[in-house]
Amino acid sequence: MRSNALVYILSIMAAIFIGWFLFNPGFSGIIEYTIMLAFFVLIAWSVLVFFVPDREERGYLVSIFLVALVLRILVSMLVHTLLPPGYFAPDEAGILENGRWFAESLSGSISYYGHPDSPATIAAMVFYMFGYKPNILFLLVNFLGALSVLNIYFITKRLFNTQSARYSAMVVTVLPSLVLWSSMPTKDPYSQFLITSVIHLALRVKERFRISNVMLILVSIALIGFIRGYLLIIVLLGITSSFIPFRRETFLRNVIVVALFAMSFSLFFSSYEAKKVPNYGENPQGVLQTLQQTRSGFYTGGSKMLGTIDVSNPANAVIYSPLLLAMFFLAPFPWDITGSMIHNLATAESLVWYFFFFYAIKGIIGALKEGKFDIMPVLIMIGVLSVAYALAITNLGAAYRFRGQVSGLLLVFSGYGLYLRKQTRAKNYPTADAQK
Numbered sequence: 001m002r003s004n005a006l007v008y009i010l011s012i013m014a015a016i017f018i019g020w021f022l023f024n025p026g027f028s029g030i031i032e033y034t035i036m037l038a039f040f041v042l043i044a045w046s047v048l049v050f051f052v053p054d055r056e057e058r059g060y061l062v063s064i065f066l067v068a069l070v071l072r073i074l075v076s077m078l079v080h081t082l083l084p085p086g087y088f089a090p091d092e093a094g095i096l097e098n099g100r101w102f103a104e105s106l107s108g109s110i111s112y113y114g115h116p117d118s119p120a121t122i123a124a125m126v127f128y129m130f131g132y133k134p135n136i137l138f139l140l141v142n143f144l145g146a147l148s149v150l151n152i153y154f155i156t157k158r159l160f161n162t163q164s165a166r167y168s169a170m171v172v173t174v175l176p177s178l179v180l181w182s183s184m185p186t187k188d189p190y191s192q193f194l195i196t197s198v199i200h201l202a203l204r205v206k207e208r209f210r211i212s213n214v215m216l217i218l219v220s221i222a223l224i225g226f227i228r229g230y231l232l233i234i235v236l237l238g239i240t241s242s243f244i245p246f247r248r249e250t251f252l253r254n255v256i257v258v259a260l261f262a263m264s265f266s267l268f269f270s271s272y273e274a275k276k277v278p279n280y281g282e283n284p285q286g287v288l289q290t291l292q293q294t295r296s297g298f299y300t301g302g303s304k305m306l307g308t309i310d311v312s313n314p315a316n317a318v319i320y321s322p323l324l325l326a327m328f329f330l331a332p333f334p335w336d337i338t339g340s341m342i343h344n345l346a347t348a349e350s351l352v353w354y355f356f357f358f359y360a361i362k363g364i365i366g367a368l369k370e371g372k373f374d375i376m377p378v379l380i381m382i383g384v385l386s387v388a389y390a391l392a393i394t395n396l397g398a399a400y401r402f403r404g405q406v407s408g409l410l411l412v413f414s415g416y417g418l419y420l421r422k423q424t425r426a427k428n429y430p431t432a433d434a435q436k
Helices: 002-023 030-051 055-082 091-106 118-130 134-159 162-174 176-181 187-207 211-227 231-241 251-276 287-298 314-330 341-369 373-392 396-428 430-435
Strands: none
Touching: 030 055, 030 134, 055 134, 055 162, 055 176, 091 118, 091 134, 118 134, 118 187, 118 211, 134 162, 134 176, 134 187, 134 373, 134 396, 162 176, 162 396, 176 187, 176 341, 176 396, 187 211, 187 231, 187 373, 187 396, 211 231, 231 373, 287 373, 314 341, 314 373, 314 396, 341 373, 341 396, 373 396, 396 430
16 A cells, blocks of 8 residues: 555656656756755665664655655745745745855856855855756755654654654645745755754754764754854754753753743844844844844834834833734734735635644643653743744744744644544544544
8 A cells, every 4th residue: 555655656756847847948957856856865765764673664754755755846846937036935036046156156157256145055056066957956955844854753753652753744744834935945944954853863862872963963053053043052952951850840940940041042032133134223222122123124014013012121021922922823813814915825824723733732731741851852942932033023924934943843742732632532432433
């Protein structure tokens, strides 16, 4: 049965990228693309052989990886064939153009005096090797997005169980926003893959120390610093907290200490990001004042939200944090239908997201009640990053995009919440489940 499914998946994949080249004959040579596709699939298979000795489980993961990869390739094809450049991510066109210029300067064709950011540098490396062929760059981020699905599976399995891991992996595979952000060569697919990789490797090191895993963690941390520098503090905090002995008798004390650090980091992060936001200006008055300027910089366009809230003093920052977090996690709301197609697509996905967000909260509460304190590193990374983004961002589109940085980790707990639901149903309706 599974072998037939794999044949269908491979056939669909072949049809997708052949059709892609029919639509975009100048984007990339089909032979080069096919070779790179086979190379990436071989890498994924090697990773699974290394991490998953059980053949049956490995067969399932190969299937879910191929489904995730096919979906991301399909979305890349549709987005970059049917829509104008930068339709979902305005910075994408600049990434491709700067990458092209930087690659040409490396080959000596032109002189390029700019300072390309990290995604443009990665694009330049791909273009330098293959020429200006964006399809191969899209394939790279598609591959990383599919590998992130495997990371979520491994994290959930180590924290909970195999059934929860399957639930989480399936949701991360098909959730539209996660598929979308891993179909474009922005910072998002790189950072999500690296963050989930670090968490997975840290859990492995905690179980059994291996120098190879430590080396992979160090390499991943260095790459995270290259992609998004502010994430370094969050990742290091998550790794450190994975070795803190959270027990029932010391749990409250440790949580308070971590929460204070998280709030301090959130304010630091917000002021740091102010330097990258339009209209931030100069403000030597303090961190919270700079945070307010960050909010003002994001408060532009037709997706403005809660920009009039003043968080330039500690009391307001604390008082309004629950409201800002609710907006960050739950907006856009169903009643926020507008004339924008992008906005309405995000609103439609929100209806699905609410379901999984509810089970994420259920999973977190259930895990803490059962004393599963190994979840704390993941919770800390979610909490710190969410508070930081919620305080700083006053634009719905930006919030929706940055939420993708934490939604994959939240779905780890959604998988466990769905597992608890199944267990409850089995207790309440044993006869029906037995008949099934």
